[in-house]
Amino acid sequence: MNAATTRRPTLLLALIALAALYTWWFLDDKHWLATQLVFTGPPLLLAVALRLGWRLAPFWSGVCALGWFSHGVMSAWSHPETARLAWVEILLSLLVIGLASLPGLRARFGKKRP
Numbered sequence: 001m002n003a004a005t006t007r008r009p010t011l012l013l014a015l016i017a018l019a020a021l022y023t024w025w026f027l028d029d030k031h032w033l034a035t036q037l038v039f040t041g042p043p044l045l046l047a048v049a050l051r052l053g054w055r056l057a058p059f060w061s062g063v064c065a066l067g068w069f070s071h072g073v074m075s076a077w078s079h080p081e082t083a084r085l086a087w088v089e090i091l092l093s094l095l096v097i098g099l100a101s102l103p104g105l106r107a108r109f110g111k112k113r114p
Helices: 003-025 032-051 057-078 080-109
Strands: none
Touching (some): 003 032, 003 080, 032 057
16 A cells, blocks of 8 residues: 555545534634635535545645645634634644645655665
8 A cells, every 4th residue: 555545535534624624613604605615615626626536636735725724823813712623724734734745755855766
C-alpha cells in the first residue's frame, strides 16, 4: 500500500468533516444559503473531486485550506462565542494542508534513490 492510497481516505474524511462543521456552524445564520455556498460547498466539491480521482483535488484542497485556516484564526480571535468551532476549523484545515503537502514533502526530504 503506497502513501497516496493511505492519504486519500484521510483527506476525504477531513474535507467531509469541514463541510459538516460549516453546516453546523452556520445552521441558524440569517444568510444560510450564502454561507452554505461559500463555506460548505467548496469542501464538498473537493471531496467529490477527490473521490472521482481528479488529480488536482489534493492541491486545490490545500490551497482552499489556507483560507479556511485564516478564517478559523480570525474567528477564534474576534468571536469568543464561536472559538471552539474556530479551533476545530483550524485543526481540520491544518490536517488538510498537511495531507495535501505530504507527497511534495516526501519528494523533497525523503531518501534519494540511486
